[in-house]
Amino acid sequence: MILNQFLILAAVLFCIGIYGVLVRRNGVLVLMSIELMLNAVNLNLIAFSAYLKDTSGQIFVLFVITIAAAEVGVGLAIILLLFRNFRSPDLDQAQQLKG
Amino acid sequence: MVAQNVAFWIIAIAMVLSAIGVVRTSNVVHAALYLVIVLAGAAAQYILLAAEFVAWVQVLIYIGAVVILFLFGIMLTRSPMGDLDLDNSQRMPAFVASLALVGTLTALLVDAFGNSKVVIDAPTKTSVLSSDIFRLYIVPFEAVSILLLAALVGAIVLARRD
Numbered sequence: 664m665i666l667n668q669f670l671i672l673a674a675v676l677f678c679i680g681i682y683g684v685l686v687r688r689n690g691v692l693v694l695m696s697i698e699l700m701l702n703a704v705n706l707n708l709i710a711f712s713a714y715l716k717d718t719s720g721q722i723f724v725l726f727v728i729t730i731a732a733a734e735v736g737v738g739l740a741i742i743l744l745l746f747r748n749f750r751s752p753d754l755d756q757a758q759q760l761k762g
Numbered sequence: 763m764v765a766q767n768v769a770f771w772i773i774a775i776a777m778v779l780s781a782i783g784v785v786r787t788s789n790v791v792h793a794a795l796y797l798v799i800v801l802a803g804a805a806a807q808y809i810l811l812a813a814e815f816v817a818w819v820q821v822l823i824y825i826g827a828v829v830i831l832f833l834f835g836i837m838l839t840r841s842p843m844g845d846l847d848l849d850n851s852q853r854m855p856a857f858v859a860s861l862a863l864v865g866t867l868t869a870l871l872v873d874a875f876g877n878s879k880v881v882i883d884a885p886t887k888t889s890v891l892s893s894d895i896f897r898l899y900i901v902p903f904e905a906v907s908i909l910l911l912a913a914l915v916g917a918i919v920l921a922r923r924d
Contacts, residue, residue: 675778
């Protein structure tokens with residue numbers, strides 16, 4: 664296996680995640696796209712960990728997974744609040760701060 | 763090595779197609795189920811790279827906990843279930859932007875790493891990982907546990923009704 668096949672797979676997944684974040688209106692789907700991007704980064708870290716024979720990459724992935732779990736918890740709470748205030752999970756409606 | 767490459771390509775194609783499904787499907791629950799395939803594929807790639815502990819953590823936390831959290835989020839926000847348009851009007855610019863980014867990244871990676879091989883001798887032992895965490899990375903570990911606690915308390919404070 665060459666290193667680049669993992670890195671390019673991760674790059675493709677990351678860019679699909681970016682597309683999702685830019686295009687989706689539903690807040691839950693935006694969070695899912697963010698998870699795609701975090702997973703792409705994790706795949707990068709594991710690939711480099713195997714390439715350099717250094718376990719630091721795997722430990723970083725464990726930290727990233729923990730922080731992703733925290734992020735999903737807080738993010739869903741924010742989207743729940745948004746839903747309560749606007750009666751819809753549509754992020755485009757939250758534009759009261761727009762000048 | 764050949765078997766590993768075949769496995770890599772099968773999993774990679776499944777992952778990319780499901781990731782496209784996550785950002786393209788018009789049903790929110792289907793997006794969550796496609797996300798499960800991507801996450802399971804990532805776990806399989808970790809096993810291919812001999813990181814078995816991380817692979818099981820991925821299965822337990824992502825597929826076990828985060829996806830359930832997403833399904834709860836879909837349920838509580840009563841996201842529309844029918845075939846509705848879930849996208850805004852930025853499809854074309856977003857497509858161009860992500861395509862440009864993937865092109866740039868691929869060119870950069872090919873230039874930087876070329877044909878560097880990943881040679882895997884033996885799976886990473888969980889004992890090595892744990893002694894690293896509790897020796898070298900003990901301060902970040904404690905910090906991340908406080909962060910998790912703060913995030914969960916914050917989520918409860920945000921979401922509770924009073």
